[in-house]
Amino acid sequence: MTQAASPDLPRVVVVMGVSSTGKTKVGTRLARQLGWRFVEGDELHPPANIEKMSAGTPLTDEDRWPWLDAIVEHVRAVLEEDTSVVVTCSALRRSYRDVLRGADPDGSVFFVHLHGTFTLLAERMDQREGHFMPAALLQSQFETLEPLEPDEVGALVDVTPPVHVVSAEAEREVRRGGQQA
Template sequence: MATSDLPHALVIMGVSGSGKSTIGEALGRRLGWRFEDGDSFHPPANVAKMSAGHPLTDEDRRPWLQAIADEIARCRAAGEHVIIACSALKKAYRDILVAGHSDVRMVYLRGSRELIADRMEHRQGHFMPPGLLASQFATLEAPAAGEHPIAVSIDAPVAAIVDDILQQLNIGQRRA
């Protein structure tokens, strides 16, 4: 795959606790691309709401998703590459982020509720409480084939997950 054929943006998606930031950072290091955590785009009211154990509504998510979409558009216009971790649980959310551009790809981190719950119980310093995991799975609309997702199982070491993503992008071990 030629460098010009690479996506400008990869959105690492999945429920909270699936490893979006960990995988996004590792993938960014391998590709030499900038990584952004989508959580940093949340307005303070969203963080406060989630910290209090309340799930966000679609209305709460709209400005957050638009801020991420604006960053993706900026990167595309500048010819930059970016990896952004963002739950993107519903197709409608992904449609905002992709905005019809084939050079914006979703990387779906798949994992069982049990595996993710165990990971959430052991992580520290994150505002999303484990009690909201059920609402995340209830909201999740797994990407359909027509969305051309890169789907990977999270039941593997980080390096193996990154290798799987690169293989599905037809990048292999070469640097972009």
């Protein structure tokens, strides 16, 4: 059963970062730990975006806006059920995060920015199967990434440790309110 966040917690947690940081694994664990709903942002990509990325072509901002709007719409529907939510989304640019913050009219959105070295993440990409994102696009994601800014509420979490350690750290940060980045 999912539950609403307590008043001292955000209602929406966005697990963000470049490809292969473990957004889905950490996000599902975090949602389970908090007793919240989980939304896999990649599942909301329009088919044209998946085709483009599968072909090794980076998405443009124009490609991303409909996807971000779909995430916001989905999250708003969850919030209308008085349930809190953990959602995954690369959220690489500040402007994308600004759109995502609009999902909660109260502005209660917390970003867990998962990060790791290029070498670590490239190795992970080489080992995974069945994902549409090819390793060739990792560099473009690093180039696009804009770290959380001082006025964005969230936390930076290193993905080098095992996933259970990373998700526990993410939960600690959410519960303590993180810090202004």
